[in-house]
Amino acid sequence: MKPYKACSCRDPETKRLLGKKCSDLPKKGHGGWYARYEAPPSAEGKRRQPRIGPYTTETECKKELARVLGTAANPKAHDERKTTLGEYLERRYAWRVSEAETGEGLKKSTLDAEREAIDLYGKPGLGHIKVVDLTDEHFRELYAAMRKLNRPEEKDDRSEILRRLKEARATRHGRRVHTRPIGESRIRRVHAVLHGALTDAVKLSKIRPDNPTDGVWRSKGGKRKQGRAKPLLWTDERVAAWEKSGNIPAKVMVWTSLQTGSFLDFAEASEERMYPAFHLDAYYGPRRGELVGVDEKDLSLERRRLHVLQSQSDDELDDTKTEAGYRQIPLDDETVRVLRAWHKRKLEERLQWGELYRDEGRVFCYEDGQALKAEYLSSRFRILIERHANIRAKGKEGWPVERIARKFRTSEAAVEVALRMSLPPIRFHDLRHGAATMLIAAGVDDKFVSEVLGHASVSFTKDVYAVVAEELAEDATRKIAAFIPRQNRLKAVGAINVPSGG
Known part of the structure; x- marks a missing residue:
């Protein structure tokens, strides 16, 4: 079982391999190192002495031999030696x-x-x-x-x-x-x-x-194990710094209630088709897969309840992320109003598509009734954020509202909303973080927040969101039904204007 050196040279007369007898073996780089070891007998009882090699150095050969000898007593290891x-x-x-x-x-x-x-x-x-x-x-x-x-x-x-x-x-x-x-x-x-x-x-x-x-x-x-990335609030100071440098302070950023309300105003005024999904996510934070996976039969506007029973990952429906994800979400008056309008729009689309309409029974779907892909929501969200930033850029250049609206093929109302307030970047999933933060800041019971979000425990909810919720608490004065201030709604009822922010 001692390693030995051999090569593939042949005797010029007999044409037989010289192996260990080659005279050139002492030369550097000639031949390679091999070793044989005693293996368990074959099924017929015959002796087996497999060879390993070649290796560049004797040290490499010895290491491999030691490794192989560790399994030499196991016949199955030898039977499986060629298994890829x-x-x-x-x-x-x-x-x-x-x-x-x-x-x-x-x-x-x-x-x-x-x-x-x-x-x-x-x-x-x-x-x-x-x-x-x-x-x-x-x-x-x-x-x-x-x-x-x-x-x-x-x-x-x-x-x-x-x-x-x-x-x-x-x-x-x-x-x-x-x-x-x-x-x-x-x-x-x-x-x-x-x-x-x-x-x-x-x-x-x-x-x-x-x-x-x-x-x-x-x-x-x-990397060295780290805790879960916790949300950071887009305060006025952080927004100002971002506008100057373009640097985002943390991986997970959360809008204030003013910023969230401004975004929803902008999405609604832009007549964004997916606005109802964004509204629901901003208020109650269902996961993206849960949003696209919810069936119409699990939404009751009369009872003001949304049942989250499944989630869609890629093109497949599956259970929710955790057992706690299987839950009910109570809906406020404004959300019910938005979803009723959405239901009416879907009925109109069904009539327009006629026989080509493919009703897959989802609350949120494409215009032809087919189930949404989860990435579609994120894509529409990014488009709105980019459009908002582009509108503001033209406003700073002195473009009038009418010209900006024509440029971006949107309504003048949407342009006016965009020009009021800057919207720093967040991910679509951060709407969920924002919903959790605002619910806690609005004084909603921690256990209720945990259940609405589908968290496994109340302690998890408090650990992740408590700090940023304290930072946001000054902005939250009402609970679920009105914890996001809306420019359009306030004007409609003649309320005092909410400060536009920076």
Whole structure:
């Protein structure tokens, strides 16, 4: 079992391999290092002495020999020595599908996510490598390549692993895979699939003695473990600093009640079709998937209740994110009014489309009745924010309201709303954070807020939102029905004008 050096040179007369007898072996770079070891007998009882190699140095050969000897007593490890990661991922996935069919396994959405991780990353990236040959460096290389996808660095990288990933992501099921860069959360999910597969290879299949994915990340995301990012309020001072530098203070930013009301005024005056969805999200904070997944039968305007029973991720309906997500949301008068108007608009659209209308029974849908894609809401939200900023830019240049309205094909009322107040950037999901913050600041009971948002516990709600809610408390004077001041509504009833802000 001692390593030895050999080469592939042949005797010029007999044409036989010289192996360990080659006279050039002492020369640097000639030949490679090999080793044989005693393996369990075959099924027929025959002796087996597999050979490993070649390796560049004797040290490398000794390390591999020590690793292999650790599994030498396990016949299955030798039977599986040629099994590739791609083959094992498929075998394991088949097991998990079989378990799901009995009702005891994973949910369909989880299996679909695992299937995607295998098809787009696991197999094209590392699927050709034998399970016993995988090292932590293989996985680090895979994740590094994933981080370059759809980024400027991709053009300068000609590595084979990146080429395979790009080819796999060109199309899937006849559809092009999205062209956005891959975030760390997606890489973590892929890592979870690969880590689980290698854990099974160690503990269940006994193919190898260790899991090479252990320690690839010290913690989630490859960084020192941090707490959940907490919201930060867009105060006047932070807005002023952002307007000068363009820097956003934190990842999660929340509008004040004035800013939220201004946005909703702008969306309504712009006759944005998705305004009712934005209104509902700003008031009660349902998750994006819950908004597009809610069925008409789960909304009762007479009883003023919205039942959140399911969520849509990508194109598939599934359960809510957590058990606590399965809940009822009580609706105020203004929200009921907005949703009644929305229901009337959908009936008009149904008549316009006639036989082409495809009613899928969702509260929020496309004009032809088909269910929305979750990303569509975020897209419409971004468009409104960008339009708002562009309108303000033209206003600062001295353009009259009428000209701006023609330029952006919107109403003069929408232009007037946009010119009153700056709207710093937030994500669509931050409307949910804003709803939580304003409910707490308005004095609504913490438990009720937690239930409306579908949080697992009251302590989670208070931990995430308490500080920013205190910062917002000065702006909140009314509870649910009127905790967001609306310029249009106040004027309609002849109320005192609310300060426009900066």
